[in-house]
Amino acid sequence: MKISKILLLMGLCWANPISAQITINTLFEMQRGKVPGSDTTSVSTAYNQVNVDFSQKGFQAGIRAEVYNAVGTSREVYEITQKYARWNHKGFRLEVGNYNAILGRGLTLRAFEIPGVVLESQLYRLRYSPTQDMAGAYASWTSGYLEAKALIGQPAVGDIPPGATTGNPPRDIARRQDWVSGGELSIRPVSPIRLGGTILNVNPDTPGDDNTGAWSSFADIDLSPALDKAGLYGSFYGEYAKRNGGPVGDGLYLSGNLGGSRLGLSFEFKDYDNMGLRFNAPPSLIREHTAFLLNKATHVLLSINEKGYQTEATYVQPNVGTLTANVTYAKNTLGPTVTTVFKERHFSFDLEKFSDLNLGIFFNWGKDDLSGINRRRIAGVVAEKKTTSGQSIGLDLQYQRASRPFGDPQKFTDAYSLISWKHPKGFGAALIMDRTSDPFEVDRPETFDIETGTRAFWSINLNARISTYYDAVLFAGERRGGTACTSGTCYQVLPFKGLEMRVNTYF
Amino acid sequence: MKKLIWLIIYFSLTIVPAQATNVSDFNLAAPNGKRLQLSKLLENGPVLLDFWATWCKPCIQGMPKLDEIHQKYKDRGLTVVGVNEDGPRGQTRIRPFLRGRNISFKIAIDSDGGVMKQMQVRALPTTILIAPDGEIVLRQAGLSDPKPLIEAIEMLLPKKEAGDENK
Numbered sequence: 001m002k003i004s005k006i007l008l009l010m011g012l013c014w015a016n017p018i019s020a021q022i023t024i025n026t027l028f029e030m031q032r033g034k035v036p037g038s039d040t041t042s043v044s045t046a047y048n049q050v051n052v053d054f055s056q057k058g059f060q061a062g063i064r065a066e067v068y069n070a071v072g073t074s075r076e077v078y079e080i081t082q083k084y085a086r087w088n089h090k091g092f093r094l095e096v097g098n099y100n101a102i103l104g105r106g107l108t109l110r111a112f113e114i115p116g117v118v119l120e121s122q123l124y125r126l127r128y129s130p131t132q133d134m135a136g137a138y139a140s141w142t143s144g145y146l147e148a149k150a151l152i153g154q155p156a157v158g159d160i161p162p163g164a165t166t167g168n169p170p171r172d173i174a175r176r177q178d179w180v181s182g183g184e185l186s187i188r189p190v191s192p193i194r195l196g197g198t199i200l201n202v203n204p205d206t207p208g209d210d211n212t213g214a215w216s217s218f219a220d221i222d223l224s225p226a227l228d229k230a231g232l233y234g235s236f237y238g239e240y241a242k243r244n245g246g247p248v249g250d251g252l253y254l255s256g257n258l259g260g261s262r263l264g265l266s267f268e269f270k271d272y273d274n275m276g277l278r279f280n281a282p283p284s285l286i287r288e289h290t291a292f293l294l295n296k297a298t299h300v301l302l303s304i305n306e307k308g309y310q311t312e313a314t315y316v317q318p319n320v321g322t323l324t325a326n327v328t329y330a331k332n333t334l335g336p337t338v339t340t341v342f343k344e345r346h347f348s349f350d351l352e353k354f355s356d357l358n359l360g361i362f363f364n365w366g367k368d369d370l371s372g373i374n375r376r377r378i379a380g381v382v383a384e385k386k387t388t389s390g391q392s393i394g395l396d397l398q399y400q401r402a403s404r405p406f407g408d409p410q411k412f413t414d415a416y417s418l419i420s421w422k423h424p425k426g427f428g429a430a431l432i433m434d435r436t437s438d439p440f441e442v443d444r445p446e447t448f449d450i451e452t453g454t455r456a457f458w459s460i461n462l463n464a465r466i467s468t469y470y471d472a473v474l475f476a477g478e479r480r481g482g483t484a485c486t487s488g489t490c491y492q493v494l495p496f497k498g499l500e501m502r503v504n505t506y507f
Numbered sequence: 508m509k510k511l512i513w514l515i516i517y518f519s520l521t522i523v524p525a526q527a528t529n530v531s532d533f534n535l536a537a538p539n540g541k542r543l544q545l546s547k548l549l550e551n552g553p554v555l556l557d558f559w560a561t562w563c564k565p566c567i568q569g570m571p572k573l574d575e576i577h578q579k580y581k582d583r584g585l586t587v588v589g590v591n592e593d594g595p596r597g598q599t600r601i602r603p604f605l606r607g608r609n610i611s612f613k614i615a616i617d618s619d620g621g622v623m624k625q626m627q628v629r630a631l632p633t634t635i636l637i638a639p640d641g642e643i644v645l646r647q648a649g650l651s652d653p654k655p656l657i658e659a660i661e662m663l664l665p666k667k668e669a670g671d672e673n674k
Contacts, residue, residue, distance in 0.1 A: 093534065102595060112619060115623055115629045266600050268596070283594075468646045471648055487562075487592060488594055488596065506646055
């Protein structure tokens with residue numbers, strides 16, 4: 001009731017032109033269709049995320065409400081999922097409520113969310129925005145030579161949607177468990193060097209649980225001032241983390257870069273053992289891909305035990321293009337005799353010679369034992385041609401050959417093709433055909449028969465931007481489920497067949 | 508709770524875009540460790556924020572145009588800031604990326620994604636043009652036609668004197 005009154009007050013403020021400074025953003029997604037293998041008939045669902053923010057100079061406050069309703073089912077959620085107040089003044093920031101934060105490079109703590117992603121939980125069949133944020137208080141202060149962060153709060157369990165219940169009669173599942181407190185302190189003894197450490201303590205909600213803590217120390221060195229005379233740049237970052245107070249674990253992350261005017265090199269090394277803390281996210285060291293088949297084949301980090309490296313070289317030839325070569329390796333030791341290996345080699349070339357033509361080609365090969373893929377080759381070409389009227393036509397062709405050590409047949413192929421059209425006014429359309437002979441995808445879970453051969457997933461996408469305030473995307477057809485990744489964070493997407501409309505508004 | 512949610516939805520759907528939206532301040536690190544504070548940048552004139560990541564192809568395609576805008580308008584007070592969303596790994600990866608491409612506008616690293624959330628950015632790239640008084644003048648999600656952006660920048664910047672054309 002109290003919050004309602006505050007909202008009403010905010011609404012009145014909005015109606016009064018003197019005060020202004022209220023923004024309302026919504027993300028509305030409506031579906032009419034089914035999840036093959038789970039739904040026997042089409043279901044209409046609506047998800048709406050509403051963010052109301054108030055800002056006045058350095059002060060900002062807001063709430064997020066999430067509403068989900070699957071018509072004709074008991075699946076419905078009406079929740080205020082986030083609320084916050086934030087104050088920024090020069091280098092000082094104070095937040096109360098829900099917040100994002102990172103300590104070091106995320107080995108001990110990383111509170112974040114994946115913007116713009118709406119997922120459906122397979123277990124609870126609820127749609128929601130995945131978050132691993134904190135609810136509590138956070139303060140940070142930055143001066144020229146000193147940086148300090150202090151926080152306390154309850155982390156969200158990212159794969160439990162708001163409104164999830166268990167048992168009969170249904171009981172709400174706590175999305176936030178345990179209290180985490182800690183911080184980070186770093187100093188710059190000289191401008192290019194930053195030395196620091198992080199510390200965390202966990203107070204479990206359930207008495208008797210292990211009280212787990214963690215700490216890390218790091219060094220961040222900018223080598224560019226020393227290399228500048230030679231026309232080079234470089235940097236190095238190293239962090240060692242230790243988990244204690246309960247299950248013991250440790251993690252080492254090293255990264256660096258070195259380059260000149262055209263050639264750039266970057267490298268990363270990881271060695272994580274028992275570093276899955278629920279509220280952290282150690283860097284994955286896996287190359288992020290936007291190409292559909294590559295993105296779907298991304299290796300998912302196992303922070304319980306993973307060791308590996310990534311190195312990438314980029315060569316830019318001005319007015320010609322960019323050549324990228326990447327080598328990634330990861331090994332998981334999951335038991336005395338169980339090890340899995342992920343390997344990836346990636347080459348790509350992006351032509352940057354013509355202002356009206358974008359052309360990129362890539363070739364990628366490797367293996368991922370954890371996904372049961374012992375060999376794969378993926379190649380693709382992405383092109384976009386702009387016409388004199390500003391419209392553009394795009395073509396995206398990707399092909400994969402892969403094999404598994406089990407299943408029948410063991411070898412399979414995937415072909416993905418997309419043709420698109422874009423108008424400079426902000427609307428466009430795309431036709432997508434995704435064909436596979438993967439026996440796990442070809443067999444339809446909704447039938448008793450075992451289908452073989454190939455299966456095609458057709459869809460169309462229409463999108464429109466209507467001024468600064470609205471944009472909309474309409475999807476019709478069928479899409480595969482599986483792994484999808486955004487900004488290096490991977491999640492599972494359910495398959496879908498039907499109609500989907502998304503509308504974003506920004507006021 | 509339902510009543511409260513419907514109240515929020517009511518406000519979200521009945522609102523009309525007549526109100527200026529003011530941006531809240533942030534303070535982010537640049538790749539060299541120096542800090543960039545939005546309110547300070549706004550003291551010099553309008554600020555164009557471009558949310559991008561090294562793995563985002565449309566972001567990369569749009570960067571030469573942004574650099575062109577930066578070169579053209581920097582002397583008239585426009586500050587272009589590329590807000591990197593590579594996450595914790597950004598600091599390692601963006602220098603090899605930027606140097607080869609001769610990107611000269613300012614870069615800020617949003618390692619915890621806090622500014623992306625604060626600005627309600629849901630897709631990369633997204634460009635947000637902010638007037639010196641903090642008003643968000645234009646928001647473009649996805650690789651967009653630069654014409655409306657350039658028109659909006661021209662509206663915000665002081666008009667060129669007739670003699671300036673010949674300088």
